[in-house]
Amino acid sequence: xxxxxxxxxxxxxxxxxxxxxxxxxxxxxxxxxxxxxxxxxxxxxxxxxxxxxxxxxxxxxxxxxxxxxxxxxxxxxxxxxxxxxxxxxxxxxxxxxxxxxxxxxxxxxxxxxxxxxxxxxxxxxxxxxxxxxxxxxxxxxxxxxxxxxxxxxxxxxxxxxxxxxxxxxxxxxxxxxxxxxxxxxxxxxxxxxxxxxxxxxxx
Amino acid sequence: xxxxxxxxxxxxxxxxxxxxxxxxxxxxxxxxxxxxxxxxxxxxxxxxxxxxxxxxxxxxxxxxxxxxxxxxxxxxxxxxxxxxxxxxxxxxxxxxxxxxxxxxxxxxxxxxxxxxxxxxxxxxxxxxxxxxxxxxxxxxxxxxxxxxxxxxxxxxxxxxxxxxxxxxxxxxxxxxxxxxxxxxxxxxxxxxxxxxxxxxxxxxxxxxxxxxxxxxxxxxxxxxxxxxxxxxxxxxxxxxxxxxxxxxxxxxxxxxxxxxxxxxxxxxxxxxxxxxxxxxxxxxxxxxxxxxxxxxxxxxxxxxxxxxxxxxxxxxxxxxxxxxxxxxxxxxxxxxxxxxxxxxxxxxxxxxxxxxxxxxxxxxxxxxxxxxxxxxxxxxxxxxxxxxxxxxxxxxxxxxxxxxxxxxxxxxxxxxxxxxxxxxxxxxxxxxxxxxxxxxxxxxxxxxxxxxxxxxxxxxxxxxxxxxxxxxxxxxxxxxxxxxxxxxxxxxxxxxxxxxxxxxxxxxxxxxxxxxxxxxxxxxxxxxxxxxxxxxx
Numbered sequence: 001x002x003x004x005x006x007x008x009x010x011x012x013x014x015x016x017x018x019x020x021x022x023x024x025x026x027x028x029x030x031x032x033x034x035x036x037x038x039x040x041x042x043x044x045x046x047x048x049x050x051x052x053x054x055x056x057x058x059x060x061x062x063x064x065x066x067x068x069x070x071x072x073x074x075x076x077x078x079x080x081x082x083x084x085x086x087x088x089x090x091x092x093x094x095x096x097x098x099x100x101x102x103x104x105x106x107x108x109x110x111x112x113x114x115x116x117x118x119x120x121x122x123x124x125x126x127x128x129x130x131x132x133x134x135x136x137x138x139x140x141x142x143x144x145x146x147x148x149x150x151x152x153x154x155x156x157x158x159x160x161x162x163x164x165x166x167x168x169x170x171x172x173x174x175x176x177x178x179x180x181x182x183x184x185x186x187x188x189x190x191x192x193x194x195x196x197x198x199x200x201x202x203x
Numbered sequence: 204x205x206x207x208x209x210x211x212x213x214x215x216x217x218x219x220x221x222x223x224x225x226x227x228x229x230x231x232x233x234x235x236x237x238x239x240x241x242x243x244x245x246x247x248x249x250x251x252x253x254x255x256x257x258x259x260x261x262x263x264x265x266x267x268x269x270x271x272x273x274x275x276x277x278x279x280x281x282x283x284x285x286x287x288x289x290x291x292x293x294x295x296x297x298x299x300x301x302x303x304x305x306x307x308x309x310x311x312x313x314x315x316x317x318x319x320x321x322x323x324x325x326x327x328x329x330x331x332x333x334x335x336x337x338x339x340x341x342x343x344x345x346x347x348x349x350x351x352x353x354x355x356x357x358x359x360x361x362x363x364x365x366x367x368x369x370x371x372x373x374x375x376x377x378x379x380x381x382x383x384x385x386x387x388x389x390x391x392x393x394x395x396x397x398x399x400x401x402x403x404x405x406x407x408x409x410x411x412x413x414x415x416x417x418x419x420x421x422x423x424x425x426x427x428x429x430x431x432x433x434x435x436x437x438x439x440x441x442x443x444x445x446x447x448x449x450x451x452x453x454x455x456x457x458x459x460x461x462x463x464x465x466x467x468x469x470x471x472x473x474x475x476x477x478x479x480x481x482x483x484x485x486x487x488x489x490x491x492x493x494x495x496x497x498x499x500x501x502x503x504x505x506x507x508x509x510x511x512x513x514x515x516x517x518x519x520x521x522x523x524x525x526x527x528x529x530x531x532x533x534x535x536x537x538x539x540x541x542x543x544x545x546x547x548x549x550x551x552x553x554x555x556x557x558x559x560x561x562x563x564x565x566x567x568x569x570x571x572x573x574x575x576x577x578x579x580x581x582x583x584x585x586x587x588x589x590x591x592x593x594x595x596x597x598x599x600x601x602x603x604x605x606x607x608x609x610x611x612x613x614x615x616x617x618x619x620x621x622x623x624x625x626x627x628x629x630x631x632x633x634x635x636x637x638x639x640x641x642x643x644x645x646x647x648x649x650x651x652x653x654x655x656x657x658x659x660x661x662x663x664x665x666x667x668x669x670x671x672x673x674x675x676x677x678x679x680x681x682x683x684x685x686x687x688x689x690x691x692x693x694x695x696x697x698x699x700x701x702x703x704x705x706x707x708x709x710x711x712x713x714x715x716x717x718x719x720x721x722x723x724x725x726x727x728x729x730x731x732x733x734x735x736x737x738x739x740x
Contacts (some may be wrong), residue, residue, distance in 0.1 A: 027270065029288050092579070093287045098343065104335050108285040108310055114282045119275065132320070134279035137312045 003043050003088055007193060010200040011041045014128060015180075018120035025116050029093050030171075036117075037168035046183060049162045050149045053179060056166075057081050062100055062107070063148050064114025066138040068122050071131040072188045074159055075152050076122060076169070078114035079176040082142065085110050088169060088176045100142055101189075107140045114138050117167065121180060129195045157186040209720040218249075221518070224293070224309075224329035227316060232257045232273055235324065244307065244331070261293060272313045276325040281314035286332050294331065299337040308336045366549065370383050373415060373548055377408035383560045407452075418550045421481075431704055432475035432561060436586055439469050439511050442476055443504050446483035453491050460499040469506045470585035474562045479583075482558050485551045486515045486579050493519035493577070510564075510582040522570035522577050530568045531556040559583075605733035610635035614731065615646045615660035617677060619669040623720075627664060627697070630724040631731075644672035646678050659689050662731050663664065667698040667709060674698070678713040693734035697722060 019036040026034040044052045055139070062085040080088065086097035089106040092113070096104045109194040115138045126133040141148065152159065165180040184192065217225050217238055218719040224241040228234055233256050252260060257273070264270050269292065270727045272282045284292055286308040297307035310332050316324040376413040384401040389733070393401060424430040443465060454461050472479070498518040505512050522530060533553040552568075559566040564583040571577065614636045618624040622643070628638045639660065641647050651659070663681065667674035674696055684690035695716045696709035715737065716730040 089287075095287065096343070098339070098346065102342065103339065105285070105287050105339055108283070108332075109287045112283050112285040112288055117280065119280050123278075123280065131278050134315060134317070135281050137281040137314055138283055145506075 003041070003193075006200055007196055010196045011163070012039055014124050014196070014199070015039045015041060015121055018124040019117075019167070022120040023115045025120075026092070026113065026169075032091075032171050034092075035090075035169065035170040037175075040166040042164050043189075044162055044164065046149070046153055046160055046162050047184075049096060049152075049164070049181065050146050052164060053079065053145055053181075054163075056177070057145060058178065059083070061129070061145055061148065062110055062142055064111050064138045064140055065117070065148075066118050067135050067136045069136075070126070072125060072129060072133060072184070072191055074182060074184040074188055076118045076135075077181040077183070078110075078117055078178055079145070079149065079181055080176070081146065084176045084178065087174065088113065088178075091169075091174055092170050092174070102113070107142075111138045111140045115139075116131060118178060121165070121182070121185065124158075125192060128199055129191065139143040152183050159183045160186050161189045164190075189201055223331075225326070226252070226327045227324055228257050229324045230277055230322060232277075232325070234260065236346045241293075241329075244297070245293060247296075262348050263294070264292075269590070273325055276313050277317045277322055279322055279549075280316070281312065284309070284311040284313065286310050286336065295331075295570065297331060297333045297351070299333045302333070302337040302340070304333050304336075308332045324679070327702055330689070370419075370548060374412065377412040377415075380408040381405050381412075413659070414453055418548060418554055420548050421554055421558075425554070425561075430561065432478060434473055434475060436471040436478045437474045437479055438471055439479065439504060440465055440467055442479045443483055443502070444514065446480045446487060447502065449480075449484055450487045453488070454500070457491060457494070459491060459494050459496070462499060462501045463503075464501070465504045466506055469504055469511045472511050472562070472564075472583040474583065475584050476609075478558050479562070482555050482581065483515075485511060485555045486513075486581070489551055489579070490515050490517035490577075491718065493517065493678050495519065506585070507582070509584060511585050512580060512582045514578060514580045516576065516578040517575045521575040522568065523571045523573055525677065527568060527570060531566065538584060555581075601624040607729060608635050608727060609731060611637065612662065612731070612735065613637045613639070613658070613660040615647060615650065615663045616640040617642075617644065617669075617674070619666065619671075623666065627722065627727075630722065631664070632725060632726075634728045636731075644669060644674075644677040644680070647677060651681065651684065654689075662735055663692055663694040663730065664697060664727070665694060665714075669698050674709075674714075682713045693738040693739070695730050695734060697727070 016038055019039060023034050023036045025142045033053070040054070057079060058081060060082045062080050064081050068076055082100050085100055086106065089095070089097045089103075089109045091150060092109060097103055100106055100110075118138065119135060122133050122135060141151075143151075161184050163182040163184065167178045167180050169176045169178070214236075218236065219239050221240055225236070225238045225245065226234055226241060227236040233254065234252050237247070239249075241252075245259075254373060255506040258270055264273075265455045267289070269284065269289070272284065272522040275282060290693055291306050291309040293309070295303050295307040295309075308331075310330045312327075314321045314326050316326050316353075321434045333500050369381065381404075384405050388401060389396075410468040419428065447461070447463070451461075451560045458609045461471055487500065487502065494500060500518075501514070501516040503514040503516075505514075531552050533550065545599050559581050562583055566579065566581045569580070606635055609631060612635070614631050616627045616631065616638055619642050624640050624642065628640045630715040631638045639650065641650060647663070647665070654660075661676075665677050665727050678694055678696075681692065681694065684689055693715045694713065695718060696712075697718050698709065698720060699703060706719075709717045718730050720729050
C-alpha cells in the first residue's frame with residue numbers, strides 16, 4: 001500500500017498538529033522550549049519495517065510501546081537509539097543519564113515522553129475518525145530493532161502495515177531524533193486513509 | 204467461584220494488601236475507592252476520601268495541570284507520570300536509609316476504567332520509587348568518584364609523558380654542547396681563547412647535566428621513600444653562602460644583581476647540610492633562570508620567632524595565579540613554551556618542597572602575577588644546641604680560593620675507567636702531587652706489596668664501582684696489610700653513587716672520605732689534604 005503525495009501531505013499535517021500539542025506539553029513540563037520538527041511520514045509493510053528503519057537507527061534501541069484499541073487498533077511505538085534516549089533524558093531533566101539499562105528513572109522519563117507523543121498522534125486519529133481510541137499504559141523495552149519488530153508481528157498477527165513518522169526533538173540548541181511507528185491492520189489502514197481523503201477533500 | 208466473587212476478592216486484595224497506592228474515581232472524578240497503602244502514606248483515611256471530588260481533595264493537581272491526565276483518562280487514554288518530570292502525584296512523606304524525602308518520589312499510572320465501550324471512571328496506581336531514587340543517587344555518586352579517579356590517573360599519566368619528553372630533550376641539550384666541543388677538540392688545535400671557551404662550555408654543560416641527574420635520582424629516592432637525611436645542627440649562614448658561591452658564575456654570566464641581607468645571628472637548624480644547601484641552591488637557580496639579564500635577586504636570611512627564614516625574591520617573569528597552586532608539583536612547569544626556553548625538568552621546586560617538609564619546614568611561593576617577579580619563602584624551626592658535631596664541608600667552600608697544596612704528596616689513584624683515571628691524575632698532578640694511577644684492584648695491591656717504603660703512597664684515591672673487584676674489596680684487602688706496609692693509609696672513595704647511604708657504606712668499609720662524581724677538584728684536593736692531616740702522616 002503506497003500513500004499518494006496528497007495523502008502523505010494530509011497525514012503530515014495532521015500529525016504535525018498532534019506534535020504541536022505534544023511539544024507544548026513537554027515545554028510546560030520541562031520549563032524549556034521544546035520543538036518538534038515537521039514530521040516526515042511513510043508507510044511500509046510490517047515485514048519491511050526493520051529494513052526501512054535500519055539506515056536511521058543502529059545499535060541498541062529504547063522503545064516505548066503502547067497498545068491502542070477501539071474501532072482502529074494496533075501498536076504504537078516510539079523508537080530511539082539508546083544514546084539519543086540518554087541525551088533526551090538529560091535535556092529534559094538536567095540530570096546526567098546513566099546507561100539506560102541501570103537507569104530506571106531515565107527509562108520512565110522516556111516512557112512519559114513516548115506517552116505524550118503517542119497520545120497526541122493517536123488522539124488526532126481518533127478525532128479524525130470520530131471514534132474513541134483507548135490506549136494502554138506505555139512500557140519501555142531495551143532491545144535490538146529486529147527483536148522489537150518481531151515482537152510486534154508475533155503478538156498481533158493481523159497487523160500488516162506500519163506508519164513511520166520521523167520525530168525530531170529540538171531543545172536548548174540540541175536535537176534528538178526518534179521514530180514513531182504506528183502498526184495497523186489492513187482494515188485500520190483502509191479506514192484511516194479513507195478518513196484522511198475525506199478530510200483532505202473537505203478543506 | 205463466580206467471576207463476580209473473584210472480582211470482589213481482587214478488589215479486597217488491592218484495598219488491603221497492595222504495596223502500591225490505588226484509588227479509583229467515577230466519571231465525574233469523585234473518589235470511589237482509597238486503599239490501605241494510601242491511608243498509611245497520605246495520612247487520609249478511606250472514610251474521609253471516598254465520596255470527595257479528587258480535585259477538591261488535591262487542588263494542587265489542577266495547579267500542576269495533572270487534571271488533564273484525568274480528563275484524558277475519561278476519554279480512554281492511559282498515561283504515565285514519571286517522578287523525574289513531576290516529582291510526585293500526591294504529596295506524601297517517606298524515608299529510605301539516610302535519605303529523607305520531604306515528598307515521596309512517585310511514579311503514577313492513570314488509566315480509564317471501562318465497562319464494555321464505556322469509560323465509567325479512572326484508576327490510579329502510585330508506586331513509591333524512593334528506594335530506586337536513593338540507589339540511583341548512590342550509583343551516580345560512585346560513578347562520579349570513579350570518573351574523577353580515572354581522570355586524575357589519566358592526567359598523571361599525561362604529565363609523566365610530557366615529563367619524559369622534556370627529560371629526553373633536556374638531557375640531550377647539554378650533551379650536544381659537550382659532544383660538539385669534544386669533537387672539535389679532537390680534530391684540531393684551537394687558539395687559547397677558543398680553547399678556554401670550549402672547555403668552559405663543556406664544563407658548564409656537564410655540570411648542568413650532572414645537576415639534572417642528581418635531581419632525578421633525588422626525586423626517585425623521595426618517591427620510593429628512600430631518601431635518608433644525615434641530621435645534625437647546621438649553621439644556615441654558611442650553607443646559604445655556599446649555595447650562593449655555587450651559583451655565582453650563572454648569576455654573573457646573566458648580569459643579574461644578587462642583593463644579600465644575611466643575619467649572622469641566625470640560630471642553627473636541625474638538618475642535613477647537603478640537602479639544605481640543595482634547597483637554597485634550587486631556589487636561587489630557579490630565580491636566576493626566570494630573571495632576565497640585568498634583573499635582580501634579593502636573598503634574605505633572618506631569625507624569626509623560633510624559625511630561621513630564607514626569602515628569595517626575584518624581578519623575573521612572575522607566576523600566573525592559575526599556576527601558583529601547582530608550582531611545587533612534580534613535573535609541572537608554568538608553560539611548555541617557556542620551559543623550552545628556560546630549560547629544566549620541572550623537578551627543582553618539587554624537590555625543594557619535599558626536602559623542606561622532610562626538615563619539618565614550610566615553603567611558600569608568592570607572586571603578584573606575570574611580569575611582577577616572585578618570592579619564595581622557606582622557614583625551618585631553629586634549635587639551640589652546642590657546637591655542631593663537625594663543621595660542614597660547605598664551611599670549607601667559603602674559602603674556595605685557599606686550595607691546599609699537595610706538593611710532593613704521593614697519591615695512588617685506582618680507577619678502571621681510563622678517562623676518569625686520567626682526569627683524576629691531572630687534577631692531582633696540578634695540585635703538585637706525585638700520582639701513580641692504576642686500573643684495577645689487583646694491580647693496586649700488587650703495587651702496595653712491592654713498593655719500597657719511600658715509594659709507598661701517602662694516600663689512596665679509589666673508584667668504588669669497578670668492573671672486576673670493586674673499591675670495597677680493595678679497602679678490605681688494604682686494611683689487612685700491617686700498618687708499616689700501608690694497611691693504615693688514608694683512603695678516599697670517589698663514586699658516582701651520591702646518596703648519603705652510599706657515603707655511609709664507603710666510610711664504614713674503611714675509607715676516610717667520600718667524594719662524589721662528577722669530581723669537584725677543589726673538594727677532592729681538600730678531602731685528600733684533610734685525610735692526610737687527620738692521619739698525621
